[in-house]
Amino acid sequence: MAKGSTTRNAAKGSAKGSGGGGARPAGARPSGDDRSARLEQVRRSQRAGERRRTALIIGGAAALVAVLVAVVAVVIVREQRAEDPALVGLPASAAACDPVQTQPATGVSEHVGPGTSSPDVTTVDYGTVPAVFGQHYASPAYPASPFYTAEDRPPVEQLVHNLEHGYTIAWYTEDLPEDQRAQLQEIAQEARALGETNGKFIAAPWDASRGELPEGKTIGLAHWGAEEGSLQLCGAVSGEAITDFVTAHPYSDSPEPNAA
Numbered sequence: 001m002a003k004g005s006t007t008r009n010a011a012k013g014s015a016k017g018s019g020g021g022g023a024r025p026a027g028a029r030p031s032g033d034d035r036s037a038r039l040e041q042v043r044r045s046q047r048a049g050e051r052r053r054t055a056l057i058i059g060g061a062a063a064l065v066a067v068l069v070a071v072v073a074v075v076i077v078r079e080q081r082a083e084d085p086a087l088v089g090l091p092a093s094a095a096a097c098d099p100v101q102t103q104p105a106t107g108v109s110e111h112v113g114p115g116t117s118s119p120d121v122t123t124v125d126y127g128t129v130p131a132v133f134g135q136h137y138a139s140p141a142y143p144a145s146p147f148y149t150a151e152d153r154p155p156v157e158q159l160v161h162n163l164e165h166g167y168t169i170a171w172y173t174e175d176l177p178e179d180q181r182a183q184l185q186e187i188a189q190e191a192r193a194l195g196e197t198n199g200k201f202i203a204a205p206w207d208a209s210r211g212e213l214p215e216g217k218t219i220g221l222a223h224w225g226a227e228e229g230s231l232q233l234c235g236a237v238s239g240e241a242i243t244d245f246v247t248a249h250p251y252s253d254s255p256e257p258n259a260a
Contacts, residue, residue, distance in 0.1 A: 085190035088239035089183045096216065096235030100245070103127075105229040107134040108164065108255045113157060114138075124157050129211035130171035130220040132229035136160035141202075142260050146188040148204040150174065156207055163224040165259040166251030168197060170242060171206040171220040173213055180218075180237040187239045194243070196250040223249035 089095070112121035112135045124135045140161035141154040148154070163169060168191075172184060188203040206213065206220065213220060219234040221242060230249050234241055251257055 083190070083193070084243075085187040085194070085239040086243040088187050088190070089180070089237040090240075092238050092241040092244060094236070095219075095238035095241050097238065097241050098217075098233045100230050100232045100248070101128075102228045102230050105133040105224055105227065105255075107136065107160075110135040111138040112136070122155075122157070124160070126156075126160075126210070128222075128229070128231055129213060130169075130206045130222060130231075131156055131160050131163075131210075132222040132231050133163060133224040134160060136164065140165055140260070144202055146192055146201060146203065147185040148202065150205045153204050156210060159202065159204060160224075162200070162202060163222060164255050165200065166198070166224075166254035166257040167200040167202055168246050168249065168251075169222045170201075170203040171222060172203060172237075173218045174205055174208060176218045176237070183237045183239070184219075187237070187242055190239075191242060191246060194246060196246045198251045200251045201246065221245045223253075224255065225249060225253045226255055 112118040112124065114122075115138050121135070124131075126132070126134045135157070137155065137158045138161075139158065141158050144162055144167070145152070153159075159167075159169060170184060170188065172181070176184070184203050188201055191197055191201040192199045194201075213233060216235050217233040219237060221230075221232040221234070223230045223245070230245075232241070232245055
């Protein structure tokens with residue numbers, strides 16, 4: 001009997017040990033600790049994904065802001081340039097400009113050509129190259145274009161009448177490079193917005209048959225003042241030099257500033 005009892009007790013102990021520990025049988029539900037660990041892992045993955053998305057959004061927004069800032073800066077620069085002809089072309093110091101020449105002006109109200117008492121005088125021999133003051137046709141170019149070419153330029157004698165009315169004329173030579181012609185055309189448009197010109201600014205080609213500018217000079221800035229004429233020769237287009245010239249010689253300083 002003792003032996004059988006011992007055997008049964010051993011079997012019970014074995015069964016008890018088998019049910020109390022060891023690997024979880026297949027198909028059994030995970031414990032609470034396992035579920036918590038997996039849930040935490042999912043949450044970490046979600047948080048990591050959110051951080052990546054946030055970083056991408058922030059990076060994209062920063063790039064967009066940078067592009068917008070660059071575009072705005074370009075627009076501002078263009079607007080500033082559009083408002084300031086001094087920013088077009090070379091600086092005055094690099095345009096090989098001579099000092100301004102002045103001399104007493106003559107020819108006020110001295111009309112020649114058709115419709116005047118001197119109808120046969122159609123060409124005036126001006127004392128400067130290019131022309132600054134002197135006899136002129138009875139009517140100015142009106143309305144005057146801010147920029148003329150050799151194909152559409154009015155006669156020199158007609159443009160001199162514009163000078164009498166307070167215009168500044170930037171005479172340019174035919175060998176002025178094309179890129180500088182484009183710059184001069186831009187300056188001519190913008191210079192008309194300056195208070196010193198009151199809209200009275202013209203760029204026109206000088207007729208070389210009337211006399212050639214000195215070697216190396218392609219621009220002649222002319223203004224007919226109330227008492228004297230002013231002329232400045234330059235070797236290249238400079239918005240700064242032109243702005244300085246019209247500032248020093250405003251339309252109001254002319255024989256007939258209130259005429260058209």
